[in-house]
Amino acid sequence: MEKSLNELEGSVAGESSRDLLPETAHRPTWGSKVQYILAQVGFSVGLGNVWRFPYLCHQNGGGAFLLLYFVLLLVIGIPLFFLELAAGQSIRQGSIGVWKHISPRLAGIGFASCVVCSFVALYYNVIIGWSLFYMFSSFQYPLPWENCPALANQTQKEPECAKSSATTYFWYRKALDVTDSIGASEMNWPMTGCLIFAWVLVCGGMIKGIKSSGKVMYFSSIFPYIVLVSFLIRGLLLDGALDGIQIMFTPKLEIWGDIQVWRQAATQVFFALGLGFGSVIAYSSYNDRENNCHFDAILVSFINFMTSILATLVVFAVLGFRANDITKQCFLGNQEKIRGLIADSTLQALTLPFDNITVAEYSNWYTTVDAEANLTQYGITNCRVEDEMNKGVEGTGLAFIAFTEAMTRFPASPFWSILFFLMLLNLGLSTMFGNMQGIITPLLDNFTCLRKRKTIFTILCCISGLLIGFVFVQRSGSYFVSMFDDYSATLPLIIVVIFENVAVAWVYGADRFMDDIEKMLGYRPWRLYKYMWQYISILAMIGLLLASLIRMCIAHPTYQAWNMEKAAEEKLEYPPWALATLISLIVVASLPIPVVFLKQILQDRLQSLRTKSYGQCEYSQGCTVDEVLEPTEEDIPRCLNGYLHVEMEDLAERGKLLSDGDEENNDNVTS
Ligand SMILES: O=C(O)[C@@H]1CCCCN1
Numbered sequence: 001m002e003k004s005l006n007e008l009e010g011s012v013a014g015e016s017s018r019d020l021l022p023e024t025a026h027r028p029t030w031g032s033k034v035q036y037i038l039a040q041v042g043f044s045v046g047l048g049n050v051w052r053f054p055y056l057c058h059q060n061g062g063g064a065f066l067l068l069y070f071v072l073l074l075v076i077g078i079p080l081f082f083l084e085l086a087a088g089q090s091i092r093q094g095s096i097g098v099w100k101h102i103s104p105r106l107a108g109i110g111f112a113s114c115v116v117c118s119f120v121a122l123y124y125n126v127i128i129g130w131s132l133f134y135m136f137s138s139f140q141y142p143l144p145w146e147n148c149p150a151l152a153n154q155t156q157k158e159p160e161c162a163k164s165s166a167t168t169y170f171w172y173r174k175a176l177d178v179t180d181s182i183g184a185s186e187m188n189w190p191m192t193g194c195l196i197f198a199w200v201l202v203c204g205g206m207i208k209g210i211k212s213s214g215k216v217m218y219f220s221s222i223f224p225y226i227v228l229v230s231f232l233i234r235g236l237l238l239d240g241a242l243d244g245i246q247i248m249f250t251p252k253l254e255i256w257g258d259i260q261v262w263r264q265a266a267t268q269v270f271f272a273l274g275l276g277f278g279s280v281i282a283y284s285s286y287n288d289r290e291n292n293c294h295f296d297a298i299l300v301s302f303i304n305f306m307t308s309i310l311a312t313l314v315v316f317a318v319l320g321f322r323a324n325d326i327t328k329q330c331f332l333g334n335q336e337k338i339r340g341l342i343a344d345s346t347l348q349a350l351t352l353p354f355d356n357i358t359v360a361e362y363s364n365w366y367t368t369v370d371a372e373a374n375l376t377q378y379g380i381t382n383c384r385v386e387d388e389m390n391k392g393v394e395g396t397g398l399a400f401i402a403f404t405e406a407m408t409r410f411p412a413s414p415f416w417s418i419l420f421f422l423m424l425l426n427l428g429l430s431t432m433f434g435n436m437q438g439i440i441t442p443l444l445d446n447f448t449c450l451r452k453r454k455t456i457f458t459i460l461c462c463i464s465g466l467l468i469g470f471v472f473v474q475r476s477g478s479y480f481v482s483m484f485d486d487y488s489a490t491l492p493l494i495i496v497v498i499f500e501n502v503a504v505a506w507v508y509g510a511d512r513f514m515d516d517i518e519k520m521l522g523y524r525p526w527r528l529y530k531y532m533w534q535y536i537s538i539l540a541m542i543g544l545l546l547a548s549l550i551r552m553c554i555a556h557p558t559y560q561a562w563n564m565e566k567a568a569e570e571k572l573e574y575p576p577w578a579l580a581t582l583i584s585l586i587v588v589a590s591l592p593i594p595v596v597f598l599k600q601i602l603q604d605r606l607q608s609l610r611t612k613s614y615g616q617c618e619y620s621q622g623c624t625v626d627e628v629l630e631p632t633e634e635d636i637p638r639c640l641n642g643y644l645h646v647e648m649e650d651l652a653e654r655g656k657l658l659s660d661g662d663e664e665n666n667d668n669v670t671s
C-alpha cells in the first residue's frame with residue numbers, strides 16, 4: 001500500500017507530496033548542517049583530486065586544462081549536482097526510490113547507480129589498503145624505500161632495484177609483489193591484511209548509519225586540508241618548487257581543439273563530484289525539505305574544485321623540488337664525466353665554464369654544443385627540469401612512487417610520510433562512507449524488509465565487499481584495480497547521468513521540478529537551470545558519450561605492467577578474457593536500466609490484461625467514475641493516468657453487491 005501510494009503520487013499528482021510518504025516520518029536526519037556539508041565534501045573530495053586531477057592537468061595543457069575543467073564544471077557539473085541534491089531532498093529516498101518515484105519504469109537508473117557505486121567501492125578500498133601498508137611502513141628511519149636492499153652476499157644491490165629505483169622497487173616488489181601480467185595469481189598476504197583492516201574501518205564508521213559517519217566526518221573531511229596546507233608551505237620553501245608550479249600552470253591553448261582532452265576533463269568532473277553514484281542523492285535524502293540545496297550545490301562544487309587546485313599546487317611544488325634535485329645530481333655527474341673526457345683528451349674545444357654555473361646554464365650550454373660534439377655517445381645527457389617533470393606521474397605512480405620518493409628527500413622524512421598516507425587514508429575513507437551509503441540507502445529504502453536489520457545488512461555489505469575485494473590483493477591485483485578504475489567508473493557513469501537528466505527534465509518535467517524546488521527553497525532557482533537540464537547538459541553529455549565510445553573502439557585497451565626482468569614498466573594488451581571482463585563491467589553497470597524498463601512494461605501489460613480501465617478519475621478529489629460504481633478509498637492508488645484501474649473480479653464482485661442494492665456498503669465507500 002505504501003509503495004503504491006508513492007507510485008501514484010509520482011505519476012499522477014502534480015502537487016507537493018509531503019504527507020504522502022509515511023516512511024519519511026522515521027527517516028533519520030543529519031546532526032547539523034555542518035555535518036551534512038562535511039559529509040558531502042568528504043564524499044566528493046577523494047583520491048581522485050590528489051592523484052588524478054594533477055596528472056590530467058599536467059598532461060593536458062596545464063592552465064588551459066584548468067579553464068576547460070572550470071567551464072565544464074559550470075555547464076554540466078553544477079547543474080547536475082544540483083539536480084541530484086534537489087531530487088534526493090524532495091523525494092527523500094535513495095537513488096532507486098527517487099527514480100522509481102518519477103516513474104516505476106526508470107527504477108533501473110537507481111540500480112545502475114548502485115552497481116557503479118559498488119564497483120568503485122571495491123577498488124577504492126584496495127587503494128586505502130595500500131595507503132595503510134605505506135603508513136605502517138613509514139614508522140622507521142630511514143624509510144624502507146629510501147635505499148635499495150643489498151643481496152645476501154652484501155656487495156651487490158638487488159638488480160631489479162638497481163635498474164629502476166628504490167621507491168619503484170619498493171612499490172612493485174615489496175608492497176605489491178606484482179606479477180608480470182594480469183591473470184590469477186597467489187595472494188599477497190600482507191596486503192590482504194591491510195584490506196581487511198580497511199574494511200573494518202569502513203564498517204566501523206558506517207555501522208550506525210549517518211549518525212555515526214556524520215561525526216567521523218569532522219576529522220576525516222578536515223584533516224586532509226591541514227595536511228595539504230602543511231605540505232604546500234613545506235613545499236614552497238624547497239628549491240625548485242616554484243619552477244614546478246610554473247611548468248605545471250603554463251597554459252597550452254592548443255589543447256582546446258582536442259576532443260579527447262574534453263572527454264577527460266568531463267569524465268573527471270563526473271568522477272570528482274560523484275555524479276551518478278547515487279551517494280549524493282542518498283546523503284541529501286536525509287535533509288529537511290527546507291534546506292537550501294542550491295547553495296549546497298555551488299558550495300560543494302566550489303570546495304571540490306579548490307581542493308583539486310590545492311592538491312595540484314602541492315604535487316607540483318613537491319615534484320618540482322624533486323626534479324630540481326635530480327637534475328642537480330645529473331648535472332654534477334655529467335660535469336665529472338666531462339672533466340674526465342677532457343683530461344684524457346677525448347673531448348677538447350669545449351668551453352664549459354665549470355665553476356658556479358646553474359643547471360639552467362648547463363642545459364643551455366648543452367643544447368648549443370651537443371649538435372657538433374654529440375655528447376650522448378659518451379653518456380652525457382642534458383639535465384632539464386622539464387624532462388624530469390614530464391616523466392609519467394599518473395595515478396598510483398604519482399602517490400606511491402614519485403611522491404614517496406620526493407618525501408625521502410625531506411628532513412624528518414618519516415614524519416611527512418606518515419602525514420601523507422594518513423591524509424590519503426582519510427580522503428579515501430570519507431569517500432568510501434559515501435559510496436557505501438550510495439549502496440545501502442537505496443536498497444534499504446526499496447526493500448523494506450531489510451530495514452529492521454539495518455546493522456546486519458551494513459555488516460554483510462562490508463563483508464561481501466571484502467570477499468570480492470580479495471581479487472585485488474592477489475599479486476596481480478593492481479592490474480585489476482586499474483582496469484576497474486579505467487572502465488567501471490567512466491562510461492557507465494555517463495550513461496546513468498544521461499538517463500537521470502532525461503528522467504527529470506523530460507519525463508517528470510523541468511517546470512514541474514522547478515516548482516518542487518521552489519516549494520522547498522521558498523524561491524525559484526534561475527531559469528538558466530531549466531535550459532541547462534533540458535538542452536545544454538544533455539547535449540554535452542551525449543557528445544561526451546560519443547567521444548568515449550569512439551575512443552573505446554579505436555584505441556585497443558592496454559594496461560601498464562611491471563616487467564621484473566627488465567625492471568621497467570611496459571604497455572601490454574589485455575588478454576581476451578580480460579577484455580571480456582572489462583566489457584562486462586560496462587554492460588553489467590548499464591544493464592539494469594533497460595532490464596527494469598522492459599520488465600515494468602511487461603508488468604503493466606499483464607496488469608492491463610487483468611484489469612479494466614473504468615471511467616475518468618481525479619486523484620485529488622477522490623474518484624468520480626461512472627454511474628455504476630462509486631470508487632472507494634482503496635481505489636485511489638489505482639488511479640493512474642486519469643483512469644481508474646479495477647481488477648476484473650473485484651468489479652464483478654462490486655457490481656453484484658450494487659445490483660443487490662446493498663446501500664450500507666455504498667455509504668461506506670463514498671465517505
Ligand atoms: O574523486 C574522487 O576520488 C571521488 C570518487 C568517488 C566519487 C566522488 N569523488
Ligand code: NA
Pocket residue numbers: 041042043044045046047426427428429430431432
Ligand atoms: Na573523501
